[in-house]
Amino acid sequence: MKTTDQDHALTAVIEGHAVQVMIDGLSDLSPHVARIADVTVPTDKHNPAAWHTVFYYAMGAKFVQALKARGGYADVHKAFGSLPASSEQILHPEKYTTEPDWPDRIELDIEAVKAAAPKGFELKGQDTLGEWTTRMLFTAEPATFDAAEALARGWGGDAEVTLATSGRDAKVVKLWVTSWDSEEEAAEFHTALAKLPDVRASARDKRLVTLVRSSETLDASIAEALMQAGGKARITLDPAK
Structure with a gap:
């Protein structure tokens, strides 16, 4: 049974991967697209759904970028077979890529x-x-x-x-x-x-x-x-x- 935390992490990997593919395909034509992964705060700061959108799509893409920087899309694809254990690893990619930190x-x-x-x-x-x-x-x-x-x-x-x-x-x-x-x-x-x-x-x-x-x-x-x-x-x- 997946927990709320695991569900957040999985969704961030899925949506982050999709966003990164879009960035790679469109950044030459529309350079502003690359800035999606840099968003950390929604326009509507008091809308919980907006915060979750930022987490799944922007922070998820930032996590995927960390994997891609380490080993290209091969590393990104490996993550689907060895998923992040928590949303903590999405928020802090180094806790998955270079300094593994697993939940207590x-x-x-x-x-x-x-x-x-x-x-x-x-x-x-x-x-x-x-x-x-x-x-x-x-x-x-x-x-x-x-x-x-x-x-x-x-x-x-x-x-x-x-x-x-x-x-x-x-x-x-x-x-x-x-x-x-x-x-x-x-x-x-x-x-x-x-x-x-x-x-x-x-x-x-x-x-x-x-x-x-x-x-x-x-x-x-x-x-x-x-x-x-x-x-x-x-x-x-x-x-x-």
Whole structure:
């Protein structure tokens, strides 16, 4: 099952490849086409769809250019057989091409999470959000908009589980365990969480930050139980491929 993070990475490779082929074919006739890969911010900065377009097409093309510079289109085509492991590698191509950096492995104790779930809530899914989605969470909030890129840059890995009630007016709670490249970056992320309106509880332990998100107000004891369940995750920092 692909995660949100893996889906972002795959889409960026596919669309980035298509854009680069277009650049190669049209840049002599229309030199401005080559500048597509240099776009980093959409015209409408507060439109999430516009940000995703920039990521898939422009940043994806920049990633493909890094592969092409290393080994031509042969290297680009090889990437389809050995896909980037995360959106982090799209955002920082060197973490795929020259200094491989694979996401930390975080395995939540699902039974512990189920036991800590509020009454009436059931497990609805597991996911990995990745650096790009983390950045978008901060981009969506005016208080963290300007710092969003810097706050997400140190992402090392994450695992999220969604709990929800049934019915039309379902309530949703998310437990999210994240890891960071350094304690300083973990601390910056943890501090910034206070500016996100749906964060109900959070805690940092060196390079790890665990948090509970919900659109609904949560009893402190429920949030704490979920946090403790998150603390039972099996984590491998800095794994080899």
